[in-house]
Amino acid sequence: MQQNLFVYNTLTRKKELFKPINAPHVGMYVCGPTVYSDVHLGNCRTYISFDLMFRYLTAIGYKVRYVRNVTDAGHLEGDAGDEGEDKIAKKAKLAQLEPMEIVQKYTVGFRDVMKVLNNLPPSIEPTATGHIIEQIEMVKVILEKGYAYEVDGTVYFDVEKYNKTKDYGILSGRNLDDLLNNTRTLGGQEEKHGKLDFALWIKAKPEHLMKWPSPWGVGFPGWHLECSAMSQKYLGSHFDIHGGGLDLVPTHHTNEIAQNVACCGTNPANYWVHTNMLTVNGQKMSKSLGNSFLPHELFSGENSILNKGYTPMTVRFFMLQAHYRSTLDFGNEAMEASEKGFKRLMNAFALLTDGLKASATTEVEIAPLMERCYAAMNDDFNSPVLIAELFEASRIINSVYDGKLKIDAANLEQLTVLMNTFVVDVLGLQNEQAANDDLPKVLNFIVDLRSGAKANKDYATSDKIRDGLSQIGFQLKDSKEGTTWSKA
Structure with a gap:
């Protein structure tokens, strides 16, 4: 049942009718995490948003390769692609571990959080290190086509040469002169042809931990190149949707487009979709401001911002109450309101699944409400408007249950389809009992995080987690075999 879906395209700065290249098949690539630390809430917001899109596209009949x-x-510390130390290697040195131990730990942690938040797994989850050959081949092609140059084992993309025939700032909307005037001079610039040039392949210093042989010497790929190579391998040189956080537009996604156009002659995606940032009480969430906290701290309540913890499903509901392109602000009042709203919605859903009685006649028609639900999602995945319509469905359920409204069998069946489709399949919400069934997974995840803190000799965090669990009724017991939890 494919709909007339409109999607906001960062590339054109307007909503456009979604027309897949090869319907009913849809290719969607989303930039995933750099696994050197625990997944943060900004990441969670982005991946919940794209999970919503994945779910809705599937619900309306598309076959999505996500x-x-x-x-x-x-991924270097400078985020521009070729400055600073590798984030994973740096963490490995500090922890005195192999880089792949860091990768394994935080990849598992990331997937655990995604599962707890009820995000569906993607169709394919490729790793950068598993696609070194594809990246080297892509660099070769860009060099052959004249858009890159090599200096002492490092290969740079020539932005100014590219911009002579292409538009380097097509995604960000900025012209090259503005970009050049607002770019600070970085270390190592003397070997580049231009200030904006970025590394496709980087020569590894002797002490660099993660490196591979290439035609230009031992080195490692640039961060931007990785996504270009992996999206091309699994979705082709031209696919439907490319997504990520809004912070990726100026550099990472801009450079991805340049690489793909230089290599393949085409912008990789027809629709570029971006999620907005998180704030806390009106301020940007950041470690430097001391107002950032991690998912497990949100679940447990062990943070200095909120008065208490919230279940993963409440957090998911809270995030979906804001449109993915709007700023999402954390605060006590907003979270408490979301908790109440989520319980109200799921309580009504429980009444429906427990069995409402149909009447011979009806005083309500569900078809118009169903149409409005689809209309909300067809308007650039507008989950807050959808949720408002689902509260109207909840009002109808409660009125029928209280005997204040009559509904016949046909409309009751349609109401059941509506709630299952949009609450479960599209929004990905589970009732409180289902959320409670996941409690052991959440607690085991928190225990693992505490064990990691102890291993890193971060005893303050370890004690904080133990004391926080104790306050909400869970006791931890440490032994030689590990740590176990029980209800106090």
Whole structure:
């Protein structure tokens, strides 16, 4: 039942009718996490948003290949692509572990959080280190086509040469002169042809931990190149949707487009979709401001911002109450309101599944409400409007249950389809009992995080987690075999 879906396209800065290249098949690539630390709430917001899109596209009949990568090498501290130390290698040195131990730990942690938040797994989850050959081949082609140059084992993309025939700032909407005037001079710039040039392949220093042989010497791929190579391998040179956080537009996604056009002659995606950032009480969430907290701290309540913890399903509901392109602000009042709203919606859903009685006649028609639910999602995946319509469905359920409204069998069946489709299949919400069934997974995840803190000799965090669990009624017991939890 494919709909007239409109999607906001960052590339054109307007909503456009969604027309897949090869319907009913849809290719969607989303930039995944760099696995050097615990997944943060901004990541969770982004992946919940794309999970919503994945679910809705599937619900309306598309066959979606959803590719979300794992960056397990090559993402340097500067984020521009070729400055600073590799984030994973740096963490490995500090922890005195192999880089792949860091990768494994935080990849598992990321997937655990995604599962707890009821995100569906992507169709394919490729890693950067598993696609070194594809990246080297892509660099070769870009070099052959004249859009890159090699200097002492490092290969740079020539932005100014590219911009002579292409539009480097097509995604960000900025012209090259503005970009050049607002780019600070970085270390190592003397070997580049231009200030905006970025590394496709980087020569590894002797002490660099993660490196591979290439035609230009031992090195490692640039962060931007990784996504270009993996999206091309699994979705082709031209696919439907490319997504990520809004912060990726100016550099990472801009450089991806340049690489793909230089290599394949085409912008990789027809629709570029971006999620907005998180704020806390009106301020940007950041470690430097001391107002950032991790998912497990949100679940447990062990943070300095909120008065208490919230279940993963409440958090998911809270995030879906804001449109993915709007800023999402965390605060006590907003979270408490979401908790009440989520319980109200799921309580009504429980009444429906427990069995409402149909009447011979009806005082309500569900078809118009169903149409409005689809209309909300067809308007750029507008989950807050959808949720408002589902509260109207909840009002109808409660009125029928209280005997204040009559509904016949046909409309009751349609109401049941509506709630199952949009609450479960599209929004991905589970009732409180289902959320409670996941409690052991959440607690085991928190226990693992505490064990990691102890291993890193971060005893303050370890004690904070133990004391926090104790306050909400769970006791931890440490032994030689590990840590177990029980209800106090």
